[in-house]
Amino acid sequence: MTAELNIAFSPCPNDTFVFHAWAHGLVPDAPALNITYADINITNELAAEGRGPEVLKISYAALPWVLDNYRLLPCGGALGRGCGPLVLSRKGAGAIKHPRELSGRKIAVPSERSTAYLLFRLWAAQQVSGDPAEIIVMPFDEIMPAVQSGAIDAGLVIHEARFTYPSYNLQLLADLGSWWESDTGLPIPLGAIIARRDLDHEAITGWIRSSLQHAWDHPLDTQEYVLSHAQELSPEVAKSHIDLYVNEFSMNLGDDGYGAISALLNRAAAEGLVPAINPALLR
Incomplete structure (x- = not known):
């Protein structure tokens, strides 16, 4: 192993919390990290194009395109229950009040190869009659303001948006995590x-x-680093974010984690949404 390892992950609290100690030289015998902080849409593309660093955080939905060159690690990611993406619309006159009204609308998503978008497409096949007129990819932190302003009819949001969307005067149309869990009984594979x-x-x-x-073991030691990369979040929201997305699956995917990943990708492949995967490449 080299003296320095190139890595890319998001500036979101769950990632900076997980990698804080390593980033600050507190992990014995580990090489120094050369960190690129990047939105998940960017890391998905880097990995798929073979231009990424040695280690990356990507969407589970992007795995089928990268498994020939990269191996899934059994830790460090985001997978759990009660932590799925949300479909939001604005309130007031002309507001969308039911999922079936999404047909023919403009919908913003964080990445076309995100788990959020994959879950949305599986959900929409059951809940929405017809396809949205236009899917627009934008950084996740720009989606809620775009829905609030009316530039977008609805938005698919992730991360801390679970906690902050009421402040944008938005309403919840669907919790795709709850839908996935009730439909499959499995946790949600995100990152x-x-x-x-x-x-x-x-x-x-x-x-x-x-x-x-x-x-x-030392959560307070991570706070300055976490908040410096999540500058628009209060300490309370950052902690809620970490508590939700960093859990036992972050330490070890285990059989339930791998089962959830296989279920998501196999179902998506059956619908023609992703290439079929070789199960042997998942572990």
Whole structure:
């Protein structure tokens, strides 16, 4: 392993919380990190094009395009219950009040290869008659203002939007996590940590787990780093974000985690939404 490892993950509180200790040289024997902070849409594209760093955070929905070059790591990502993406619309005159009204509308999504969008497409096939007129990809932090202003009819949101959307005077049309859990009984696979296949995956896994354990043992030590990269969030919202997205699956996917990933990707492949995957490449 080199003296420095290139890595890309988002500036969201769950990622900075997980990688705080490693980023600050607090993980014994781990190489220094050269960090790129990037929106998930960017990391998905970098991985798919083979231009990404050695380690990245991507959407689970993007895995079918990258598994030949990258391996899914069993830790560090975001997978859980009660943490799924939301479909939001604005309130007031002309507001969308039912999912069936999404037909023919402009809908903003954070990435065409995001788990959020994959869940949306699976859900919409059941709930929405016809396709939206236009899907617009934009950074996740721009979606709620666009819905609020009327530039977009509805938005598919992730991350801390679960906690902050009422402040934009928006209403909830659907919680896709709740839909997925009730439909399958499985947790929701959101963000994955992947590493190039020529690396020492056991070592990287150990360093990520050590970094996460340090954060759990010393949560106050992470606060300055977390908040410096989530400048629009209050400490309370950042903590709620971390509590929701950093959980036992962040330490170890386990059989339930891998089962949820397989269920999502197999269902999506059956619908023609993603390429079919070789199950042997998931572990």
